[in-house]
Amino acid sequence: MSDNEQLMELYQQLLVLRHFDEFCYDLKMKDLIMNGFHPYSGQEAVAVGVCSLLRGDDVVFSTHRPQGHSIAKGSNTRAVFCEMLGRRGGVSQGIGGPMQWIDKPHNFFCGSIVGSGLPIAAGVALAFKRQGLDSIAVCFFGDGASNTGAFHEGMNLAAIWDLPVLYICENNQYGEAMPVQEFVPVSRISQRASAYGLNGISVDGMDVEAVLNATTDAVAQLRAGNGPVFIEMITYRFRGHYGGDPEHTYRSREEIAVWRNRDPLLLARTRLLARGFSEETLDELESNVRAEMEEDMEWALEQPFPTVEQATDHVMIPLGQD
Amino acid sequence: MARMSYRDAIRETTAGELRRDESVYLIGEDVGRWGNLFGASAGLLEEFGPARICDSPISEAAMTGCAIGSALYGMRPIAEIMYIDFITIAMDQMINHGVKYHQLSNGQVRVPVVFRTQGGVGMRNSSQHSQSLENWFVNVPGLIVAMPSTPADLCGLLRSAVRSDNPVLLIEHKSLYFTRGEVPEDDYTIPFGVADIKRPGEDVTIIATSWMVLQALAAAKTLADEGISCEVIDPRTLWPLDKQALVDSVKRTKNCVVVTEAPAEGGWSGEAASVVHEQCFAELRKPVRRVCGMRTGIPYGTDLEKAVVPDAGWICDAVRELLA
Numbered sequence: 001m002s003d004n005e006q007l008m009e010l011y012q013q014l015l016v017l018r019h020f021d022e023f024c025y026d027l028k029m030k031d032l033i034m035n036g037f038h039p040y041s042g043q044e045a046v047a048v049g050v051c052s053l054l055r056g057d058d059v060v061f062s063t064h065r066p067q068g069h070s071i072a073k074g075s076n077t078r079a080v081f082c083e084m085l086g087r088r089g090g091v092s093q094g095i096g097g098p099m100q101w102i103d104k105p106h107n108f109f110c111g112s113i114v115g116s117g118l119p120i121a122a123g124v125a126l127a128f129k130r131q132g133l134d135s136i137a138v139c140f141f142g143d144g145a146s147n148t149g150a151f152h153e154g155m156n157l158a159a160i161w162d163l164p165v166l167y168i169c170e171n172n173q174y175g176e177a178m179p180v181q182e183f184v185p186v187s188r189i190s191q192r193a194s195a196y197g198l199n200g201i202s203v204d205g206m207d208v209e210a211v212l213n214a215t216t217d218a219v220a221q222l223r224a225g226n227g228p229v230f231i232e233m234i235t236y237r238f239r240g241h242y243g244g245d246p247e248h249t250y251r252s253r254e255e256i257a258v259w260r261n262r263d264p265l266l267l268a269r270t271r272l273l274a275r276g277f278s279e280e281t282l283d284e285l286e287s288n289v290r291a292e293m294e295e296d297m298e299w300a301l302e303q304p305f306p307t308v309e310q311a312t313d314h315v316m317i318p319l320g321q322d
Numbered sequence: 323m324a325r326m327s328y329r330d331a332i333r334e335t336t337a338g339e340l341r342r343d344e345s346v347y348l349i350g351e352d353v354g355r356w357g358n359l360f361g362a363s364a365g366l367l368e369e370f371g372p373a374r375i376c377d378s379p380i381s382e383a384a385m386t387g388c389a390i391g392s393a394l395y396g397m398r399p400i401a402e403i404m405y406i407d408f409i410t411i412a413m414d415q416m417i418n419h420g421v422k423y424h425q426l427s428n429g430q431v432r433v434p435v436v437f438r439t440q441g442g443v444g445m446r447n448s449s450q451h452s453q454s455l456e457n458w459f460v461n462v463p464g465l466i467v468a469m470p471s472t473p474a475d476l477c478g479l480l481r482s483a484v485r486s487d488n489p490v491l492l493i494e495h496k497s498l499y500f501t502r503g504e505v506p507e508d509d510y511t512i513p514f515g516v517a518d519i520k521r522p523g524e525d526v527t528i529i530a531t532s533w534m535v536l537q538a539l540a541a542a543k544t545l546a547d548e549g550i551s552c553e554v555i556d557p558r559t560l561w562p563l564d565k566q567a568l569v570d571s572v573k574r575t576k577n578c579v580v581v582t583e584a585p586a587e588g589g590w591s592g593e594a595a596s597v598v599h600e601q602c603f604a605e606l607r608k609p610v611r612r613v614c615g616m617r618t619g620i621p622y623g624t625d626l627e628k629a630v631v632p633d634a635g636w637i638c639d640a641v642r643e644l645l646a
């Protein structure tokens with residue numbers, strides 16, 4: 001169990017991710033975020049719990065739903081807002097957009113091809129291993145990604161070469177509109193890890209302390225050179241697959257309500273109250289975080305769009321300088 | 323100068339790069355114990371050990387992604403795709419990821435990876451082991467595509483590829499591995515985007531790639547006996563393309579034939595022909611002629627596979643018609 005101070009820090013991060021996401025949702029509804037925004041609300045405990053254990057030199061690969069992972073890894077919220085909005089000042093200077101950016105100073109990568117991160121994360125881990133470093137690579141992906149060839153090829157490669165990769169499958173119950181039971185024939189996605197000789201585990205991904213506990217052991221194991229590790233985080237996305245999708249076609253209000261009762265922010269807050277923090281302290285923290293996110297958003301909305309010239313910058317290193 | 327085979331040129335150059343730079347490693351299917359299907363890495367496992375001569379599982383996507391990921395953090399991989407036909411499995415990793423990262427990081431990330439593979443006919447391997455797929459890659463912004471036709475060009479271009487921080491696709495040809503040529507002994511490199519005149523001539527410019535360069539040279543020899551002087555140009559890299567070399571040559575000869583083993587439609591041969599039409603329109607006596615592989619899957623068997631791709635005879639016929 002984490003101490004009070006640590007839980008408070010995690011709660012603050014959960015709030016940052018939630019309010020960031022909800023502002024993005026509004027921006028999407030106003031068409032200011034153009035396309036490609038995939039809300040992370042509901043899944044925050046996973047990004048926050050896992051990334052709180054990482055060092056700056058550890059590397060994270062994420063998906064088409066990257067904002068939570070990126071911010072939890074250290075990306076500046078203004079820079080992520082800008083990227084969502086396609087503005088200069090964004091993590092990829094407004095060229096990548098809501099599902100593909102690279103934040104090199106924070107060793108963060110993401111991309112919108114489902115499943116593709118697993119082999120690349122293995123390669124990063126290979127480099128660390130060859131160089132004798134104890135840095136690790138972390139790869140987040142969804143339940144849907146576990147049906148791609150890259151998932152199986154990548155995990156196998158990491159397993160045969162004992163690479164220090166932490167594979168985090170965020171099972172949010174759906175791949176777009178398709179429920180996971182319809183496309184995965186095993187009851188737990190973590191069972192798939194056993195095909196690669198790994199002891200995959202499934203964890204309550206709504207509970208930030210459960211995420212933290214499971215991941216603490218995993219990170220220690222990886223730094224000691226015994227990788228890879230596979231963890232399935234059981235979670236749920238509160239919003240549609242993308243901002244504004246026709247949710248009613250595939251899930252009921254009742255189902256959403258059941259999961260909202262297990263909101264990761266609510267769970268953490270309840271625990272903080274039980275440990276003696278006051279309602280006022282937690283409310284004040286939340287309104288401060290919200291105000292800060294709003295300020296960051298307002299700042300981002302002032303930033304310019306890239307020019308056409310900038311859109312063709314850095315396609316490659318100029319010949320002769322490469 | 324040393325006389326060596328194209329296959330040995332690959333092995334010697336790879337070994338040299340592995341000795342020169344600790345961060346270079348080779349990854350591919352059976353590059354270690356077997357030393358590659360053609361022997362292009364024979365003996366390297368013994369010298370460099372399994373960490374640097376890495377036998378990969380049969381997982382083209384994973385091997386390619388692994389190469390890319392390691393290149394992001396200090397390694398300089400040479401990833402070998404056994405046949406270019408298998409590159410379809412690896413293309414997401416190459417094109418959507420490896421080639422995009424430099425731009426997506428606003429220039430902060432470099433991906434120094436070499437993808438080595440081989441295409442074309444010559445092993446009687448039929449439609450899934452004999453294709454010429456280079457055209458797909460020429461259309462990808464950010465990717466360098468090299469197709470050396472001689473041992474000397476292979477050495478210089480492979481060194482440049484390993485030393486470049488840009489991703490490079492270097493496509494060998496299975497019918498070239500046991501051809502031989504003179505190779506300078508010094509540690510030279512050949513810059514990307516510099517064509518080479520393989521045979522100077524006056525009456526017609528033949529632009530050819532990879533194994534087709536040898537066919538073009540054979541045709542030039544035959545035609546010389548008929549009093550026709552052919553200039554044979556090998557662009558060596560399809561992109562970047564040395565447009566100036568093509569244009570300078572055609573402005574002199576006023577006639578142009580483009581030869582590729584790949585089918586013409588939607589291909590680089592059309593790109594080369596367009597460059598010549600755009601920049602030599604006034605000088606050209608007739609439109610550029612293209613001599614390309616038939617639009618078919620490569621059939622099985624010694625005679626048939628050779629029958630559907632250009633040879634010296636096809637090139638001679640095209641040149642004769644053009645100059646008639």
Ligand SMILES: Cc1ncc(C[n+]2csc(CCOP(=O)(O)OP(=O)(O)O)c2C)c(N)n1
Binds near residue numbers: 176
């Ligand atoms: C290779 C590929 N196929 C299809 C898509 C379209 N697509 C985008 S997200 C998505 C669902 C992914 O599901 P999952 O992996 O569970 O992640 P989640 O969206 O639930 O976070 C699909 C099919 C894609 N981006 N990439």
Ligand SMILES: [Mg+2]
Binds near residue numbers: 170172
């Ligand atoms: Mg999902």
